[in-house]
Amino acid sequence: MPITRICLVRHGETAWNADKRIQGQIDVGLNAAGLAQAEAAANWLSGQAVVALYSSNLLRARQTAECIAASLHLIPTFRPEFRERRYGLFESLTYDESRARYPAEYRLFEGRDPDFVIPYGGESLRQLHERVSTGLLRVAADHRGQTIVVVTHGGVLDVVNRLVRGNPLSSPRDFLIPNAGINWISVADDRWGLESWGDTGHLTVVGLDELP
Template identity: 75%
Template sequence: MEATRICLVRHGETSWNAEKRIQGNIDVGLDETGLAQADAAAQWLSPLAIDALYSSDLLRARQTAERLAAALRRVPILRPEFRERRYGLFEGLTYEQSRTRYPDVYALFEERVPDFVIPYGGESLQQLHLRVSSGLRRLVDEHRGQTIAVVTHGGVLDIVNRLVRGTSLRQARDFLIPNAGINWVSASGDDWRMEAWGVTDHLTIVGLDELP
């Protein structure tokens, strides 16, 4: 079976990233640095033959994908399964505010309890894993033997890394997820391989990794 190669790009920086404020599904756009990062990622990828371009439908991802689209000559296809995790009552707060206001809830979040659903519309890590892995497998089925790009979010990339490496949702993160970082994985059936992760050679200012 021919492998599908997937280039996963985290969206560029937003002002909320800089403030360490939790965005979740709130629609925050890119700041000036984020727009420059998206342009740099687009230029870096422009020589490559990309067969299709996908994106989360949240604004910060769409704005990043629009820059890639111009360079890759591909129209972005929006897929809500690649949205950021729903962080419920934490959305709009900084990580420190979340920890201070909701210490018991934040402790479960910080401990990465897989089946813990963040209150008020949030998702558990298990729910996020199911959403993201199902979306990725769908792309692999639709693009066997092709190379595609996906613009997405930090929480989604956390899941992708664990899916590919076979690591536990509970395990503390041991990898970077910088804004506008470029990550390459490939899949043939259920055989996932990591090709490159957290590439920032294209960025003059290395993207933030403000995630817990």
């Protein structure tokens, strides 16, 4: 059966990552370290037989994807289904500020209640999972038996890892999601597999994992 391989790349570092500030769907560009990480990921991927490049349309992902596109000689396709989770009232706050200002809401967020919709325009983990899995199945179906790259975000990768391993959304995180980390998954007949996760060997300075 044809196996579709998907390389998922988290965007490079931003100043808000360094500050542990929740970006969500606020557009924040890469900092100098993030641009260097994006170039490093692009150089590493240049030897891969990639036929298509997809990305979130948020600025930090777009900038990362544009570096990879130049290396692979591809034109990126921007898809909103690969955007970061909408964090509602937490967006623009640090994790510590979110916990202090909204303790009840933060407990539900930190406890990974799959159906907790973050107030003021946020998403639940289940809503995010549905959005992301639909997007992944769509690109996999469009490139059956081929290799593609998707540039995305930490919250998206958080649910992807659980999707491919068959773990519940509520389970504690037991894996890393570094900035500009390389993650390989595969799918055949709607059955997902995990090949490798959180690789940072291409980076001079290991990317941040500031997520809770």
